[in-house]
Amino acid sequence: MLQEESDLSLVIAQIVQKLKGSNLYAQLERQAWASLQRPEIKLESLKEDIKEFFKISGWEKKLQNAVYSELSVFPLPSHPAAPPEHLKEPLVYMRKAQGSWEKRILKSLNSMCTELSIPLARKRPVGEQKELLNKWNEMGTDEPDLSLFRPVYAPKDFLEVLINLRNPNYENGDSLSFRTHLGLIQVPLKVKDIPELKEFFVELGLTTGQLGIDDSTQVPPELFENEHVRIGQKVLAEQDSAAAQQYIRQGSPTALRAELWALILNISSQPEDILYYEQLKTNVIQHDLLVDSLIYKDVKLTASNDDYYFVFEDYLYQVLLCFSRDTSVLGHFAYNSASPPKSYIRGKLGLEEYAVFYPPNGVIPFHGFSMYVAPLCFLYHEPSKLYQIFREMYVRFFFRLHSISSHPSGIVSLCLLFETLLQTYLPQLFYHLREIGAQPLRISFKWMVRAFSGYLATDQLLLLWDRILGYNSLEILAARAYCQLL
Amino acid sequence: MGGRFFFVSSCLGRFYFAIMAGKVKWVTDIEKSVLINNFEKRGWVQVTENEDWNFYWMSVQTIRNVFSVETGYRLSDDQIVNHFPNHYELTRKDLMVKNIKRYRKELEKEGSPLAEKDENGKYLYLDFVPVTYMLPADYNLFVEEFRKSPSSTWIMKPCGKAQGKGIFLINKLSQIKKWSRDSKTSSFVTQSTKEAYVISLYINNPLLIGGRKFDLRLYVLVSTYRPLRCYMYKLGFCRFCTVKYTPSTSELDNMFVHLTNVAIQKHGEDYNHIHGGKWTVNNLRLYLESTRGKEVTGKLFDEIHWIIVQSLKAVAPVMNNDKHCFECYGYDIIIDDKLKPWLIEVNASPSLTSSTANDRILKYNLINDTLNIAVPNGEIPDCKWNKSPPKEVLGNYEILYDEELAQGDGADRELRSRQGQSLGPRGGRSRDSGRTVLTTWK
Numbered sequence: 005m006l007q008e009e010s011d012l013s014l015v016i017a018q019i020v021q022k023l024k025g026s027n028l029y030a031q032l033e034r035q036a037w038a039s040l041q042r043p044e045i046k047l048e049s050l051k052e053d054i055k056e057f058f059k060i061s062g063w064e065k066k067l068q069n070a071v072y073s074e075l076s077v078f079p080l081p082s083h084p085a086a087p088p089e090h091l092k093e094p095l096v097y098m099r100k101a102q103g104s105w106e107k108r109i110l111k112s113l114n115s116m117c118t119e120l121s122i123p124l125a126r127k128r129p130v131g132e133q134k135e136l137l138n139k140w141n142e143m144g145t146d147e148p149d150l151s152l153f154r155p156v157y158a159p160k161d162f163l164e165v166l167i168n169l170r171n172p173n174y175e176n177g178d179s180l181s182f183r184t185h186l187g188l189i190q191v192p193l194k195v196k197d198i199p200e201l202k203e204f205f206v207e208l209g210l211t212t213g214q215l216g217i218d219d220s221t222q223v224p225p226e227l228f229e230n231e232h233v234r235i236g237q238k239v240l241a242e243q244d245s246a247a248a249q250q251y252i253r254q255g256s257p258t259a260l261r262a263e264l265w266a267l268i269l270n271i272s273s274q275p276e277d278i279l280y281y282e283q284l285k286t287n288v289i290q291h292d293l294l295v296d297s298l299i300y301k302d303v304k305l306t307a308s309n310d311d312y313y314f315v316f317e318d319y320l321y322q323v324l325l326c327f328s329r330d331t332s333v334l335g336h337f338a339y340n341s342a343s344p345p346k347s348y349i350r351g352k353l354g355l356e357e358y359a360v361f362y363p364p365n366g367v368i369p370f371h372g373f374s375m376y377v378a379p380l381c382f383l384y385h386e387p388s389k390l391y392q393i394f395r396e397m398y399v400r401f402f403f404r405l406h407s408i409s410s411h412p413s414g415i416v417s418l419c420l421l422f423e424t425l426l427q428t429y430l431p432q433l434f435y436h437l438r439e440i441g442a443q444p445l446r447i448s449f450k451w452m453v454r455a456f457s458g459y460l461a462t463d464q465l466l467l468l469w470d471r472i473l474g475y476n477s478l479e480i481l482a483a484r485a486y487c488q489l490l
Numbered sequence: 491m492g493g494r495f496f497f498v499s500s501c502l503g504r505f506y507f508a509i510m511a512g513k514v515k516w517v518t519d520i521e522k523s524v525l526i527n528n529f530e531k532r533g534w535v536q537v538t539e540n541e542d543w544n545f546y547w548m549s550v551q552t553i554r555n556v557f558s559v560e561t562g563y564r565l566s567d568d569q570i571v572n573h574f575p576n577h578y579e580l581t582r583k584d585l586m587v588k589n590i591k592r593y594r595k596e597l598e599k600e601g602s603p604l605a606e607k608d609e610n611g612k613y614l615y616l617d618f619v620p621v622t623y624m625l626p627a628d629y630n631l632f633v634e635e636f637r638k639s640p641s642s643t644w645i646m647k648p649c650g651k652a653q654g655k656g657i658f659l660i661n662k663l664s665q666i667k668k669w670s671r672d673s674k675t676s677s678f679v680t681q682s683t684k685e686a687y688v689i690s691l692y693i694n695n696p697l698l699i700g701g702r703k704f705d706l707r708l709y710v711l712v713s714t715y716r717p718l719r720c721y722m723y724k725l726g727f728c729r730f731c732t733v734k735y736t737p738s739t740s741e742l743d744n745m746f747v748h749l750t751n752v753a754i755q756k757h758g759e760d761y762n763h764i765h766g767g768k769w770t771v772n773n774l775r776l777y778l779e780s781t782r783g784k785e786v787t788g789k790l791f792d793e794i795h796w797i798i799v800q801s802l803k804a805v806a807p808v809m810n811n812d813k814h815c816f817e818c819y820g821y822d823i824i825i826d827d828k829l830k831p832w833l834i835e836v837n838a839s840p841s842l843t844s845s846t847a848n849d850r851i852l853k854y855n856l857i858n859d860t861l862n863i864a865v866p867n868g869e870i871p872d873c874k875w876n877k878s879p880p881k882e883v884l885g886n887y888e889i890l891y892d893e894e895l896a897q898g899d900g901a902d903r904e905l906r907s908r909q910g911q912s913l914g915p916r917g918g919r920s921r922d923s924g925r926t927v928l929t930t931w932k
Contacts, residue, residue: 141701258776259784311765311848312773315700315730381700383780463776 019074027276028070035063062243069245073270076476077339077400093341093409097171098416102341102408105165109368110345112156117294120152124294124347124362133289140285144308144317150301155371159453162370162406163188163446166416169408186438187423188445193410195421198429201483205475207253215255216467229257236260245270253474255467262383268473269396273389281388284326287364291329295363299324303374312462316381320374323391327398333365336399341409342366367403372450375457376402379465401478405453413478418452419445421482426489433489448485455481514870518547522842524853528861532868544870546571550839553577557810565814570864570871573838574715574817575810580801581819581838583688584649587622593804618797618833622690625669632689633670636663643692650686652837659692693832697825699777704730706771706823706831709840710798710890711860713816713877715809717893720802721863722795724886725852728769732762766846778829786829794823794831799891801833813873816864818856859885 023029036054039045045053058064086094093099117124128136139146167188174192196204208214213228223229232254239247240263248267256264266272288296303320307313313320327333337344344366346359377394384390404414411417423445426434437444451459455478456468471480514534518525525547529536537543548556548571556563557575565571579585594616597605606614623632625646636644646666648656660666669687696703709723778787798821820840824832842857844850862883865871878894889895 257784258779262780309762309764311769314762314765314767315702315769318701382777385781462773 015078019071019078022074023067023070026070027274028066032058032063032067035061065243069243069267069270072245072249077336088338091339092337092343093411095171095410097173098169098341098408098410101165101169103343105162105408106342106345109156113294113345113368116154116156122294122297126292128290128292132292136289140289140322142318143321144303146300148297148300150297150304153297153301155302155305156298156368158371159450160446162415162453163449166408166419169416185420185423186427186434187420188443189416189420189423191416191420193417193420195412195417195424196479198425201479204477205253205471205480205483207474208471213254215257215470216464233257233260236264240264240267243267249474249476251474252470256470258463258466261466261470265383265393265473266389269393269400271389271392271396273386273392277392278388281326281391284329284391285322287329288325293328293363295328295369296325298369299328299374302369302371306372306458307374307378310375310378310458313375313378313381313458316378319381319385319387319390320377322387323377323394324369324374326391327395328363328365328367328369330365330395331361333367333395333399334361336403337366340403340407341411341414342403342407367398370406372454372458375454379457379462379469382462382466400476401472402455404478405455415453418478418482419449421479422448422452422485425482425486430489444489448488451485451488452481456484512870514544514865514868515542516545516547517543519549519552520547520839520842524842524844524850524857527854528857532861534868544568544570545865548573550577557812565812565873567873568870570814570816570873572816572818572864574712574815575812576808577817577838579808580805580836582649583622583647583835584624584686586801586805586836587619587624587688589808590616590619590801590804593800615796616800618793618800618831620690620693620832620834622688625666625687625689629670633663643694644689645692646687646689647835648685648687652839653841660689693824693826695827697827697829699730699774702730702732704728704769705834706774706794706821706825707840708771708794708798708821708823709856710802710819710821711816711863711887712802712819713863714813715802715806715811717897718799718802718806719877719892719894720799720890721884721887722798722890723856723859724771724888725855726771727852728771728774730767730769732767763846766849768846768849782829790825790829790831795890797823797831797833801836802891816860818860855886859887863887 039054039057042057045057089099093102169191171191213232215232218227219229236251236257237260239251240260245267248264252264252268303317307320308317334344344361345368347362348358376398380390380394384393404411406415408416426444434444456465460468468480468484472478515537516529516534517537517539539546550573553571553573553575556571579589594605594613604615608614621635625632643659643661646658646660706726706728708726711721713719775787778790817838818840820837822834824834826832842853844853862885863879866875866879
């Protein structure tokens with residue numbers, strides 16, 4: 005009991021520490037000072053009165069939402085004496101694998117750089133800056149010569165790395181038993197089985213109404229849809245993140261989705277946020293990065309050719325180019341097994357004082373990266389809001405899809421979960437596919453890495469992402485991949 | 491042995507003949523695979539136009555000849571064609587506008603609430619065609635209107651052409667001086683219909699998505715005009731311009747910015763052959779519901795259905811409702827940034843060329859569903875049938891308006907929009923003249 009209490013105090017302390025540096029804290033302070041003017045605030049009961057005022061005015065709710073937001077990315081409980089690497093990733097062999105994968109990516113990037121004699125970063129001449137500013141809303145019409153650029157890696161390259169992942173402490177033995185895992189992933193991670201999944205995803209049970217199924221034209225709206233929409237509107241009126249997250253497990257009505265996601269991700273477009281985005285835009289105008297060309301290439305190869313997303317091509321540049329320069333993203337590396345690549349000022353290789361993270365946000369885009377942003381364009385058409393939502397989605401969820409870790413929502417666990425489900429519940433299909441040389445993971449891997457973006461119709465995709473937000477977990481992707489093969 | 495063989499083969503021969511005799515014989519002068527594949531999959535037999543045919547998919551030139559006074563073609567009961575004789579009442583830009591104006595005046599004269607106007611004199615429910623004038627006939631009227639808002643842009647369209655040919659934008663009177671000179675000498679110059687133009691107020695505040703202008707192409711099948719029975723194809727699409735929209739006057743000449751015809755966009759540098767710059771109407775609906783809300787989106791789609799039905803009602807009285815005819819129209823609609831839809835034009839011969847794989851599938855299915863409705867059971871047609879197909883054969887069509895049902899007893903009839911909800915209050919359920927009009931839309 006005592007241990008739990010001290011764990012809890014630690015968590016509280018850490019969150020308070022985190023929030024103290026946030027904008028919300030400053031606002032709360034200001035509000036508290038301003039409230040002293042109010043007649044109902046009395047000196048004798050100052051603390052209670054201010055608390056009451058916060059409750060009535062909705063500020064308590066905002067604080068609750070912020071705390072809730074922090075909790076959702078809070079690392080799993082671990083030993084108090086664990087070093088920071090353990091927060092990123094507790095298993096050594098995983099950390100090592102991620103480290104060598106990163107080295108490979110960086111090597112590939114550097115060699116492309118050398119081959120093409122293009123610097124990783126350069127300041128744009130004033131004329132070029134002006135031109136870019138004019139073209140900011142239609143960068144898609146720009147046709148730079150991208151033929152020499154290649155994506156740094158594609159999902160299939162990453163899959164090969166995962167296939168070769170081994171736990172040196174685990175000896176499987178040569179003899180095949182019913183326990184032998186016959187899939188491509190050969191690491192012993194704990195994944196949920198169907199009874200556990202049923203419990204976890206209890207709101208997706210047959211007896212509970214779902215959007216996407218129970219709102220089809222054959223079902224009269226009075227049975228489920230109308231009530232569900234009404235509850236959704238109530239949740240939005242209350243501005244309660246936790247309630248929204250619970251609500252969205254049954255799917256979100258299209259008209260409420262944009263607001264619900266913003267509430268769950270705790271995004272509100274404050275003037276500071278818009279200013280921050282404008283600052284990033286200025287950075288883009290002033291400096292050209294090599295990764296910019298990678299982003300261009302990716303958008304041209306993927307989103308521009310997509311039936312649903314080609315319309316939003318220009319928004320994708322506006323979001324991704326800014327994203328590359330956003331150093332606040334570096335914060336997520338505290339709980340990401342990956343680490344941001346370091347680059348050194350020319351001539352000062354190895355000298356830590358001259359090291360910078362490259363790209364500034366530490367994320368090197370791969371083939372298909374822009375598809376994480378594309379579906380969001382259906383919901384948000386204001387660039388700074390679109391940007392904030394994407395950034396939050398990335399640092400909460402998407403980063404796990406391309407880094408090697410033991411986290412239950414990490415791509416390794418998802419692959420293992422997918423294969424285990426298939427082997428356990430559809431063994432004949434599984435064996436058959438293996439026999440003909442078509443390991444099912446090779447088919448479904450790209451779906452999961454992209455969170456199904458580009459592989460599902462947008463309305464279906466958004467319903468799937470509703471559940472990612474609702475359950476704060478990516479396991480639904482593995483379940484969805486499994487269902488695809490049913 | 492030989493005798494038996496002969497017996498068998500003659501049996502087969504008669505069997506063959508018996509089967510073939512029941513097969514629909516088709517002709518077409520439009521060599522498109524989406525058509526021909528549909529005919530062949532029904533086991534229909536191709537013949538030439540000089541032979542006995544049952545089904546003729548004609549081009550608009552041919553229909554002109556078939557029904558022209560000189561040739562005096564008489565179709566028999568087992569012959570069906572895919573155009574109404576005077577479809578141009580709807581599909582020629584100048585006649586469409588003329589008919590709609592006439593229809594509005596008639597409703598106004600009989601005091602119908604549909605013809606109600608607002609304080610500025612604009613029709614509340616029937617203002618769905620941009621202000622249009624015929625040139626050179628209405629030149630002076632146009633000049634008067636132009637001078638009221640001299641900074642406006644107008645679009646000049648030749649009456650008889652399609653695919654965006656001959657269209658240009660103007661914002662100065664000097665750009666159309668040609669038509670004014672002709673009108674002064676009109677008594678001496680016979681205007682050939684080829685030179686007739688319409689000039690419409692250009693919608694310079696179109697709804698933009700991703701910064702791009704687009705228009706809607708919707709397919710509407712009319713099986714009879716009196717009583718009016720029409721169907722809307724659920725799978726319409728949006729056509730996007732490849733270049734970012736700008737209302738700036740310097741770009742008035744850039745047709746890639748302003749015209750959405752695929753025929754024009756196809757030649758732009760950025761045209762993509764995978765998606766062809768097209769979106770499904772469902773995508774549009776999802777986007778609008780997500781960013782603007784469900785009510786305004788529903789209202790927009792209801793209005794679109796409304797204006798299509800009104801346009802058909804406007805021409806119904808003058809249409810030659812020949813029972814051998816059906817027609818599949820391509821409606822072009824633009825939505826402005828206040829989410830108001832505008833009817834731009836109606837095409838009698840919507841393009842059957844496919845620009846992408848998705849396109850081919852869509853058009854194939856369109857023809858398939860059209861044939862299922864127009865030629866029931868794929869059997870030799872009898873044009874005297876009641877033209878009321880069962881629900882199951884509609885495929886991707888849904889009933890847009892059925893005058894018989896609407897006039898039947900009871901108000902609630904099956905006029906379902908794509909969401910399974912009844913077409914909104916403006917769904918034309920009881921909009922016939924003389925009936926009390928529901929006021930729910932006010």
